[in-house]
Amino acid sequence: MTALKRLLLIGGSVMALLASGCGSEDGSAPQSSETPVTEAPKVTTTAEAVTTVSNTTQHPVKEAAEYGKVIALTFDDGPNTTCTPKVLDLLEQYGARASFFVIGDNINESSAEVMKRAYDMGCEINNHSRTHSYMNKMTAEEIKAEIKYTSDLVEKYTGEPTRFFRPPYIAVNQTMFDSIDLPFINGKGCNDWEDKVSAEQRVEKVLAQAEDGAIILLHDQAANFQTVQALETLIPELQKQGYELVTLTELFYAKGIEPKSDSTPIIYSNCMQETNW
Numbered sequence: 001m002t003a004l005k006r007l008l009l010i011g012g013s014v015m016a017l018l019a020s021g022c023g024s025e026d027g028s029a030p031q032s033s034e035t036p037v038t039e040a041p042k043v044t045t046t047a048e049a050v051t052t053v054s055n056t057t058q059h060p061v062k063e064a065a066e067y068g069k070v071i072a073l074t075f076d077d078g079p080n081t082t083c084t085p086k087v088l089d090l091l092e093q094y095g096a097r098a099s100f101f102v103i104g105d106n107i108n109e110s111s112a113e114v115m116k117r118a119y120d121m122g123c124e125i126n127n128h129s130r131t132h133s134y135m136n137k138m139t140a141e142e143i144k145a146e147i148k149y150t151s152d153l154v155e156k157y158t159g160e161p162t163r164f165f166r167p168p169y170i171a172v173n174q175t176m177f178d179s180i181d182l183p184f185i186n187g188k189g190c191n192d193w194e195d196k197v198s199a200e201q202r203v204e205k206v207l208a209q210a211e212d213g214a215i216i217l218l219h220d221q222a223a224n225f226q227t228v229q230a231l232e233t234l235i236p237e238l239q240k241q242g243y244e245l246v247t248l249t250e251l252f253y254a255k256g257i258e259p260k261s262d263s264t265p266i267i268y269s270n271c272m273q274e275t276n277w
């Protein structure tokens, strides 16, 4: 683990400010996170059942034992009509699924259509706050309002509330863990919000951190085409290495783990971690 991660839970209320990316703005709102991801869904093989599953795309689509090595690609700071569709095109091309942590204030009629497309492809729409502010400086009421705004909008357009939360700037404190009823997600990143990090460097960094159960932190910010370029290599390479690219819900489900969404101060970069370091 990194020194940055080690910083995360040191201290009392203000736990950490990790310079972990997200150089833009967004928002979101959560709901109950009581989705029993460790509960096996009923899987049948009829065409009718398959259709039903595809209409509830945030659910795992097969038995946990059918998963092998899994990785969750996650994208922050959308949705938008420029970069997000290109990410979706690649996911579609390779039959991969991912999780999008959207900013509530980025959701409008046009970007919502892109978000709905992601959802309909089997991707997961998650919560990255409403305004993309430092939430460790907010009151509990302000924190809850940020989460609820985005979750309500996501539910309006997809029919499902958000299931996971990624704190803007990975800045967290205990008030946030107490106030947000969703599992907190960090991830293994490659500083892909920095223009100076080339597509090739993004590929190398992600591949170096690839492991079973890993959560990869990327950004589908409006002009982040270097990450799109990196994905053109990354997705097929990870698949070639035997990884199935799944949603966060699937990731935890595949490993039989129920992510903590209570006040426990844990923020996941791998679904199998038990502490932050």
Ligand SMILES: [Zn+2]
Binding pocket: 021, 022, 023, 024, 076, 077, 128, 132, 168, 169
């Ligand atoms: Zn962000």
